[in-house]
Amino acid sequence: MAPSRLRSSSTVRSGSCSCDASRCEGAEVNASDVHAGFYPERDATPESVWDRAWSAGEFWIRQLFRRRVPQAAPFAHAVARCTANVDAANLDAQIPGLRFRLRRTPRSGALLAECFGLYCAALRGSGSATSTPSPEVLGAARILMQGGVAEIAGMSERRCALALAAAAMALRGTPVHLLSSSEARARGLSEVMREPMAALGIGVGVVTQGMDARARGAAYANLVVCGALREIGIDYLRDRMSLGGRPRRVLGRLDRLSGDTAADRHVLSGMHCALVDDADRLMLDDSRVPLAISTETDQSGERLLYEQALELARVLRETVDFTIGVERTELTPECSRRLAQLTQALGGVWAARERREELIALALDALHVAQRDRDYRVIQGRVQFPPEPAGTAEEPSVERLLLQKLVEVKEGCRLSGRRVVLAQISVPRVLGRYLHLAGVCGDARGLEREFWRSYRLHTAQAAPYPPPVPWTARLFAGAKARQEALIECVRSGDRRAIVIGLRSPAEAHALLEAFAQSAIQAGVASGAGSAAEQQAVAGLDTPGAVLVSIYPAERNVLHARASAIPVSLLVAELHDGERHVAHIARAYGATACEVLLSLEDEDVKKFLGPRAVAAAGRAMGSSAEAPPGVALRCARRALTSAARAAAAARRDALMAERSLDDLLAFSGQRE
Structure with missing residues (x-):
């Protein structure tokens, strides 16, 4: 057989034993096994050259013959018959027998239809308006059970498919992690399925940032757990650190006999099943940023140095010892001579004349130049300087960092010191540890090879693709002209609500300052998910409302917006492809979309190339804006190049990780 997601040369790590992955799928996990150190997860072994070649052939066969869901209507009729035969008043009595049959034949289509029928009956009993899922939703849920990426456009349809698959897995006794792109969507997903799941005797928990250990353990005690990918991934990383790397069954039992339960050291019961919402974003777009646990370094010696600098600076006299x-x-x-005498007994850094005088000069700036609430602010015990203006270097200079630390000591605040990474793991590696992995997204066209290369998941179209988002483009010679065009678009918006899509906080800060000078009020959504952001998004129902959305703030939009007020989207920075622009437009329910780019942007110049930039400049002539046809061609070329560059970066990161695995294989541990 060809290597696939459920049938591969990989093994499942369960303590010190190894077994075939397909045999562990769907097995019930007892609480005693969990406390004894049972921590099942997939241990992927490197593929041979022949396995990779066979896998490539399987990918193309699936692409040719299995792109769409087969026999969606007959399966939907089977689910409808099972739903009609369910005794809604006595659901609990039907579950034990079904679970027993699922253990014997876990891949039976008839039993899967019965599982979906039970959930539909519970959904009907809860008074839901969507008690009868469409054949497309049932087909998508079937793909999730098989281990693939289902393409289905509607947000509510994706949630229903995830709930159906989670219910079927939970009825087998398999713990399920429902991974979302944000905490807001995780909470929304849990609210949708909590009542019907409770009717089936299945608990639903939510994991959010800031939960204490007790609440987090109570959430993971449920069979179905909803949470952001990064939150659950960090918990898995903590478990691996607390268990000392690879969990072992024998050590777990010895700890239990000695009174040191393994439950006190880890919160997850293992990596059983993961169902991913917005799979294209979480599994591909977010794969380049690893999950990491870090801590701040000991800064006692560094703080003493800055305290000494400030004390020495306080004894100096202006015009006599220094001039500002x-x-x-x-x-x-x-x-200089006086400082040499004062620091003679200190030694260390103070023995170097240039370093000593540079530090004292910055300490004088912190005492006499930097003023609170004018040059910086103190918020919750932290010193915050305004962001660097757009177009400057991304990393602050050494002098600016030293000045900030001196100001923090002057204000009695905690130092914003360096952080040391204790543990780190990539997103593909975390998701690859699950025994069963599947996901849903709206449109995976063009991403099929990435899903297969990274996760060995095939994609299948379960419903018609969403209609394309039409957009126009404008190209400007400079950032100032683009900013003026944005202000003009807002003023001439009449009764439309306007969403301005940006990527960088610095650009958002500059645009908000320009809006303030033009007496334009605008809300801000930066992805924090606060009450103020939710209120700003809800304000789009007001005619003339303006919202500045900083990527990826659109992930916190819980429902696809459908308002009587038309919404226009203005994308004022280059994003990683047209797919990202479509995500933003659909999240806010935009009926019109326009991309505004500037030839001064470094990303635009990089992805257009020097020849295209020169040609666009010649087309502009003396004008500050390019003709519409030239602007549209340049915008399409820049977005296409940005998407290709992002895909190449993800591929290179994956290849680098696999090469590192091969190098570390000699040590016997690839961690």
């Missing part, structure tokens, strides 16, 4: 200039503070020769 427009650009920098200068020390007099007399001050």
Whole structure:
């Protein structure tokens, strides 16, 4: 057989034993096994050259013959018959027998239809308006049970498919993790399925940031757990650290006999099943940013150094020892000799003349130049300087970092020091540890090879694709002209609500300042999920409302918006492809979309290339804006190049990780 998601050369790690992955799928996990150190997960072994070649052939066969869901209508009729035969008043009595039959034949289509029928009956009993899922939704849920990526457009349809698959897995006794792109969507998903799941005797928990250990353990005690991918991934990383890497059954039993239960050291019961919402975003777009646990370094010695610098600076006299200039503070020769005498007994850094005088000059700036609430703010015990203006270097200079630390010591705040990474793991590696992995997304066209290469998951179309988002483009010579065009679009928006899509906080800060100078009120959505952001998004129902959305804030939109007020989307920065623009437009329910780019943007120049930039400049002539045809061609080329570059970066990261696995294989541990 060809290697697949459920049938491969990989093994399942369960303590110190190994077994075939397909044999462990769907097995019930007892609480005693969990507390004894049972922590099942997939241990993927490197593929041979022949396995990779066979896998490539299987991918193309699936693409040619299994792109659509087969026999959706007959399966939907079978589910409808099972739903009609269910005794809604006595659901609990039907579950034990079904679970027994599922253990004997876990891949039976008839039993799967019975599982879906039970959930539909519970859904009907809860008074839901969608008690009868469509054949497309049932087909998508069937793909999830088989281990693949189902393409289905509607947000409510995707949630229903995830709930059906989670119910079927939970009825087998398999713990399920429902992974969302944000905490807001995880909470929304749990609210949708909590009542019907409770009717089936299945608990639903939610894991959010900031939960204490007790609440987090109570959430993971449920069979179905909803949460953001990064939150559950970090918990898995903590478990691996607390268990000392690879969990072992024998050590777990010895700890239990000695009174040290394994439950006190880990919160997850293992990596059984993961169903991923917005699979294209979580499994591909977010794969380049690893999950990491870090801690702050010991800063006692560093703080002592800055305290000494401030004490020395306080005894110096202006005009006699130093002068404050427009650009920098200068020390007099007399001050240099005086500092050499004062620091003679300190040693260390103070013995170097240039380093000593540079530190004292910055300490004088912190005492006499930097003023609170004008140059910086103190919020919740932290010193915050305004962001660097757009177009400057991304990393702050060493002088700016030293000045901030001196100001933090002056204000009695905690130092914003360096953080040390204790453990780190990539998103593909975390998801690859699950025994069963599947996901849903709206449209995976063009991403099929990435899903197969990274996760060995095939994609299948369960419903018609969403209609394409039409968009136009405008290209400007400079950022100032684009900013003026945005202000003009907002003023001429009449009764439309306007969403401005940005990527960088610095660009958003500059745009909000320009709006303030033009007396334009705008809400901000930065992805924090706060009550203020939710209120700003809800304000789009008001004519003339303006919202600045910083990527990926659109992930916190819980429902596809459908308002009587038309919404226009203005994308004012280059995103990673047209797919991202379509995500933003559909999240906010935009009826019109326009991409505004500037030739001064580094990303635009990079992805257009020097020849295209020069040609666009010649087409502009003396004007500040390119003709519409030229702007549309340049925008399409830039978005296409950005999407290809992002895909290449993900592929390179995956290849680098696999190469590292091969190098570390000699040590016998690829962690």
